Amino acid sequence: MILTIAIDGPAAAGKGTLARRLAAAHNLAYLDSGSLYRGTALTLLRDNLPETDAVVVAQKLRPELLTDPELRAEATGRLASKVAAIPAVRAALLDWQRDFAKRPPGGKQGAVLDGRDIGTVVLPDAMVKLFITASDEARAMRRFKELQEKGEAAIYARVLEDMRERDARDTARSTAPMRPAEDALIIDTSALDADQVFSLAQDYIAQKI
Ligand code: C5P
Secondary structure (H helix, E strand, C coil): CCEEEEEECCCCCCHHHHHHHHHHHHCCEEEECHHHHHHHHHHHHHCCCCHHHHHHHHHCCCHHHHHCHHHHCHHHHHHHHHHCCCHHHHHHHHHHHHHHHHCCHHHCCEEEEEECCHHHHHCCCCCEEEEEECCHHHHHHHHHHHHHHCCCCCCHHHHHHHHHHHHHHHHHCCCCCCCCCCCCEEEECCCCCHHHHHHHHHHHHHHHC
């Protein structure tokens, strides 16, 4: 039996931390699907290409790019959410994500994918679906602290504004908008630490399998 866990939610809600911990606990492969959109955006930025080239870039995306440190830059995230609204870009990245879940790399027994539309579009039959969210302010504060720790100059109000803008785009787009699947467990992490979120998710997974 292949265990598939779909985790969706807005930026900086704690999806990635939870996904990595669940992958380690259940011996699953992990795919951060945002890195595919970020990789597409980063190629456009680096090669100075227009947004209209995003589909071709997504079709030819190179896996090496997906670990590039520049992937996490704020400018990359901003452009990623713009190209992610283009239906043909999403279509170009769909098989990659589904193949990863169906044939998890490294001989793993299943996969955890996180993103915005994993439980609704990419893997509607996933055994476990989680939607991880938190207040705008809690998420912006986490992102702000992360940037400070990396030694990057950051202004909290600007981080909050950027995040709201990106969430609005992800929620309003007509193709695969960010929303919880009907059968997802919603976890608000505003007042929870990573251990508490992990333990809620583990209890839910135990019920499901
Ligand atoms: O999760 P992350 O912040 O890395 O995602 C970057 C952008 O990629 C998001 O703002 C969103 O627009 C897009 N994305 C998406 N669908 C996913 C994952 C990410 O549209 N499954």
